Amino acid sequence: MDNASSTADFVLLGLFNHTRAQQLLFALVLIIAFTSVVGNALMLLLIARDRRLHTPMYFLLSQLSLNDVMLVFTTVPKMAADYLTGRKSISRTGCGSQIFFFLTLAGGESFLLAAMSYDRYVAICHPLRYLVFMSWRLCLQVTVGSWILGAADGLLQAAVTLSFPFCRSREINHFFCEAPELMRLACARSSVFEYAMYICCVLMLLVPLSLILISYSLILAAVLHMRSTKACKKALATCSSHLAVVGLFYGATMFVYMRSRSSRSASHDKAVSAFYAIFTPMLNPLIYSLRNSEVRGALRKCVAQGVALAGRIPFLCLCFCVSAK
Numbered sequence: 313m314d315n316a317s318s319t320a321d322f323v324l325l326g327l328f329n330h331t332r333a334q335q336l337l338f339a340l341v342l343i344i345a346f347t348s349v350v351g352n353a354l355m356l357l358l359i360a361r362d363r364r365l366h367t368p369m370y371f372l373l374s375q376l377s378l379n380d381v382m383l384v385f386t387t388v389p390k391m392a393a394d395y396l397t398g399r400k401s402i403s404r405t406g407c408g409s410q411i412f413f414f415l416t417l418a419g420g421e422s423f424l425l426a427a428m429s430y431d432r433y434v435a436i437c438h439p440l441r442y443l444v445f446m447s448w449r450l451c452l453q454v455t456v457g458s459w460i461l462g463a464a465d466g467l468l469q470a471a472v473t474l475s476f477p478f479c480r481s482r483e484i485n486h487f488f489c490e491a492p493e494l495m496r497l498a499c500a501r502s503s504v505f506e507y508a509m510y511i512c513c514v515l516m517l518l519v520p521l522s523l524i525l526i527s528y529s530l531i532l533a534a535v536l537h538m539r540s541t542k543a544c545k546k547a548l549a550t551c552s553s554h555l556a557v558v559g560l561f562y563g564a565t566m567f568v569y570m571r572s573r574s575s576r577s578a579s580h581d582k583a584v585s586a587f588y589a590i591f592t593p594m595l596n597p598l599i600y601s602l603r604n605s606e607v608r609g610a611l612r613k614c615v616a617q618g619v620a621l622a623g624r625i626p627f628l629c630l631c632f633c634v635s636a637k
């Protein structure tokens with residue numbers, strides 16, 4: 313039984329069934345995923361092209377956009393292929409790869425959001441000392457540390473999860489391989505690993521979330537002392553939108569990873585997982601970037617350059633034809 317358990321494929325039951333209503337929801341999910349990839353790829357392009365955006369704040373935003381693009385590609389293509397072809401099996405190696413990449417990216421995003429909240433705190437509360445408190449060296453260290461910590465968590469959980477024997481049904485009621493869902497199928501005692509997973513979640517989620525809440529609390533305290541009502545309202549609107557995205561990401565992640573096995577529902581977990589795996593990556597460029605005046609200016613400049621280049625194409629074609637004759 314152990315040999316069969318180590319070689320057989322898993323079966324992903326997916327997020328939706330093939331009913332008419334579920335087909336509409338599946339199309340909506342694909343639209344959200346496409347919007348997320350386009351929005352985050354656009355952010356990467358704008359930050360790379362415009363020298364005015366070559367600052368620590370926008371560097372962190374570019375890392376968040378890169379993270380979100382990779383997060384969508386980790387789950388959505390496999391889900392879409394399984395839904396359209398009806399072939400829902402996934403190998404043990406493929407399942408381990410999904411766990412590793414997903415936890416690496418989710419863990420990295422957790423620390424990146426904390427770093428971005430600290431960046432906003434320094435920019436609002438200590439604007440004259442911004443380059444001292446948020447130097448390029450610190451920015452790079454935080455970014456590399458986020459990826460390393462996320463990769464360590466992903467590697468550890470993927471290796472330990474797949475080391476368990478799976479002698480029950482190999483059907484995973486989910487649209488991608490996620491460690492808590494695989495533990496439902498394990499036929500060995502996993503209480504020690506679940507406790508270790510809980511400790512990892514405390515470190516990877518609650519510690520960054522605490523830093524975010526502290527940063528935004530200090531920001532709100534500083535904003536409330538502003539004499540300008542317009543500036544106060546603008547800062548409050550920005551902080552509230554940021555906290556809404558943060559609450560959606562951290563709340564959904566903790567709902568899946570920080571509950572006991574007895575209180576979990578597979579149908580609820582996969583619906584909640586869709587929020588932080590598909591929906592949140594679409595909101596990040598809208599909330600953190602495209603509402604920013606500097607980003608909108610870079611976007612207008614990029615569009616103007618594209619229009620100017622498109623206007624010169626007929627002239628270049630005419631010159632090429634004349635030279636050919």
